[in-house]
Amino acid sequence: MPEILQLDFMVRAFITSALVGMTAPVIGVFLVQRRLALLGDGIGHVALTGVGLGFLTHTSPVLTALVVSAVGAVLIELVRTHTRTSGDLALALLFYGGIAGGVFLTGLAPGATSADLTSFLFGSVSTVSPQDVVLVALLAVAVLAVLGYFGRELFVLCQDEELARVHGIPVRFLSTVLAVVAAVTVVLAMRVVGVLLVSALMVVPVAAAQQLTRSFRATVRLAVLLGVLAALTGLSTAYYTDTAPGAAIVLVAIALFVTAAGGGILLRRRRFRTVPEAESPPAVGTISGTDPGSVSP
Amino acid sequence: MSSSSLPTAPAFTARDVAVAYDGKPVLRDVSFEIARGETVAVMGPNGSGKSTLVRALLGVVPLSGGQVWIGGTPLRRFRDWAQIGYVPQRLSVGGGVPATVREIVASGRINRRRRFRPLTAHDRDAVTEALTAVGLLDRADDSVYHLSGGQQQRVLIARALAGEPDIFVMDEPMAGVDAANQQALARTIESLAARGATILLVLHELGPLEPLIGRALTLENGTLVSDGAPQHSDHGCCSGRDHSRTDTGRPPPTLPYIEVSRRA
Numbered sequence: 263m264p265e266i267l268q269l270d271f272m273v274r275a276f277i278t279s280a281l282v283g284m285t286a287p288v289i290g291v292f293l294v295q296r297r298l299a300l301l302g303d304g305i306g307h308v309a310l311t312g313v314g315l316g317f318l319t320h321t322s323p324v325l326t327a328l329v330v331s332a333v334g335a336v337l338i339e340l341v342r343t344h345t346r347t348s349g350d351l352a353l354a355l356l357f358y359g360g361i362a363g364g365v366f367l368t369g370l371a372p373g374a375t376s377a378d379l380t381s382f383l384f385g386s387v388s389t390v391s392p393q394d395v396v397l398v399a400l401l402a403v404a405v406l407a408v409l410g411y412f413g414r415e416l417f418v419l420c421q422d423e424e425l426a427r428v429h430g431i432p433v434r435f436l437s438t439v440l441a442v443v444a445a446v447t448v449v450l451a452m453r454v455v456g457v458l459l460v461s462a463l464m465v466v467p468v469a470a471a472q473q474l475t476r477s478f479r480a481t482v483r484l485a486v487l488l489g490v491l492a493a494l495t496g497l498s499t500a501y502y503t504d505t506a507p508g509a510a511i512v513l514v515a516i517a518l519f520v521t522a523a524g525g526g527i528l529l530r531r532r533r534f535r536t537v538p539e540a541e542s543p544p545a546v547g548t549i550s551g552t553d554p555g556s557v558s559p
Numbered sequence: 560m561s562s563s564s565l566p567t568a569p570a571f572t573a574r575d576v577a578v579a580y581d582g583k584p585v586l587r588d589v590s591f592e593i594a595r596g597e598t599v600a601v602m603g604p605n606g607s608g609k610s611t612l613v614r615a616l617l618g619v620v621p622l623s624g625g626q627v628w629i630g631g632t633p634l635r636r637f638r639d640w641a642q643i644g645y646v647p648q649r650l651s652v653g654g655g656v657p658a659t660v661r662e663i664v665a666s667g668r669i670n671r672r673r674r675f676r677p678l679t680a681h682d683r684d685a686v687t688e689a690l691t692a693v694g695l696l697d698r699a700d701d702s703v704y705h706l707s708g709g710q711q712q713r714v715l716i717a718r719a720l721a722g723e724p725d726i727f728v729m730d731e732p733m734a735g736v737d738a739a740n741q742q743a744l745a746r747t748i749e750s751l752a753a754r755g756a757t758i759l760l761v762l763h764e765l766g767p768l769e770p771l772i773g774r775a776l777t778l779e780n781g782t783l784v785s786d787g788a789p790q791h792s793d794h795g796c797c798s799g800r801d802h803s804r805t806d807t808g809r810p811p812p813t814l815p816y817i818e819v820s821r822r823a
Contacts, residue, residue, distance in 0.1 A: 425647055427619050
């Protein structure tokens, strides 16, 4: 057995990372499709206020972060749908408010140091307790169960909100569900990647996977695979280089993205060369059936 | 298939319907009934409120006045959405996560499927049939985003077909579809009508659907200016706007057929 796996805290960190790497891209794929790729980031910043509150009240920062970020997620949905504030402005408000609240409350808390805050900002391998592992496992199961239950509805909702309404899908309810599930994912990923980088683990594996896939199902599967790969490789790298795991995990994920983007270009080139043009030539004066967006002469 | 609504009640009833965006009226005092099995076109120049009207009928945009009934049920209490197949103006790309043609078309059966059950043989048949009807069966496993605008339009129509609704609402289904496929779609719509489906279409021009449409609701500046047999050669209603017109699906040689769809 490699030395790294003989350390209890590393085994806990590996289990947690694998769970996070698996869960984050599944919610991420819906957020990306809904053009809310930065929602995780906004919630992450709010979670920091929750962490600060935990320090101040001497309760578990994970639990306070869970409550505060879930409330923040609902708030952002309300702001997005009920006011004239656009989605990205609502996110900006969350970013600033969340991080300011976190730093301020941590400053007020007696005994809390900036090192404590840093471990939540960028993740930390050594601080994952056995209770954390259990909590993260439960949250991961909850997140995947909710996404599995509403998967079909969420697919339609994230594709086209208007179409979802005409199917009688409860759009507002499901949008809130999506935001709260994103908040829970942020909190479960917080110990490993940190609140500032958690959103990367939701979004980057999805961005990498979609370079190579044609179907939604395959995108989800590949994103999960890449997420777990990035989490485990990044964590090992962090251990051997004595750096924050969040940074290493995200850099691995981005390397996977670059590789996938290159692979995607090659794949498409080959596809274009081998697939014969099935479409009959378009009638003169019509929108061409083959080249998107152009008008044939 | 449909249970909750009365089979004899009109498919749609609109009474004094008004819609306003940001306090600016877009539709005013629109009233009509569409009987079961009717094929009706909503026509009018750009900006006349055609799309807004069908979206208001489906509850996608809120009414600022008046009332709508679907199958005799007030819109607010209407729940039997499996009855309705809606074809939006265009495929929404969203964040660009890939999805195959088959995945999109199968999602049209969302109200017909039970949770946690895999696709049944009937689900699969309905999807295959819908793909065949629009001539895209050979592209079923391609990403929808690799298709042209006209092909994407056909995916959306197949999506509505797959749900086996008995009321179809189509927002400019022919936009961006080339002449040959317009003919094919017209035949599909004709067979739906022959099967007794109610079809409400937003159209910019009758084109190859001309023989099918016995009734047109014509809007101008948000009001219903005529309800009856369509005017078959109505030129001049859209002069100076951003598209040219064809009359019978045969485009004039010099002008490209471009439909610029509006999105509110």
